[in-house]
Amino acid sequence: MLFSGKLNKLRTLALGMVFIGVIIMYIGYAAFVGFLGPWFADNTIIMAFFLVLGFLSIIGSTVMYIWLGLVSTKATRVYCPKCGKVTKIVGMRDECMFCKQMLSLDPADAPGNRQTT
Structure with missing residues (x-):
């Protein structure tokens, strides 16, 4: 049932976008703390870039969920x-x-x- 029908396929894609956004944000934080090596440690520009990129992915997923709700009612x-x-x-x-x-x-x-x- 996960991949049956156009609505469920798009809902699964939107859910995946949420998880990808969280993972991107976590990578930005891990780079800032130093888990990804000393080159990225304490670099607020890289952290901010990844946090904004992950946030935009989550916002895109939210917009997709709203659009799918409107399509589902019609x-x-x-x-x-x-x-x-x-x-x-x-x-x-x-x-x-x-x-x-x-x-x-x-x-x-x-x-x-x-x-x-």
Whole structure:
């Protein structure tokens, strides 16, 4: 379920951006303290650069989560013919969030889908 459907893939990417941002910030702090060698120790410019870069990654992730929330409210809900659960489709074709069945809003492409409100 982690990588099924466009919404879940983008949410996983946003979560990864949070972790990458924290790791980048930790590298900046480790360089300042001297864990990465004496060349970077007590260098506030390098620490500030990494802290700002990590902060921007976390802010980018937050913006992505907000955008995905807006997209999720506008997504079309359909019944999956394979598992029988209601799932959301972004665009014309998407996977079921539960069973990874390819679903489509085009009747010629997938004739078994019923659209709900």
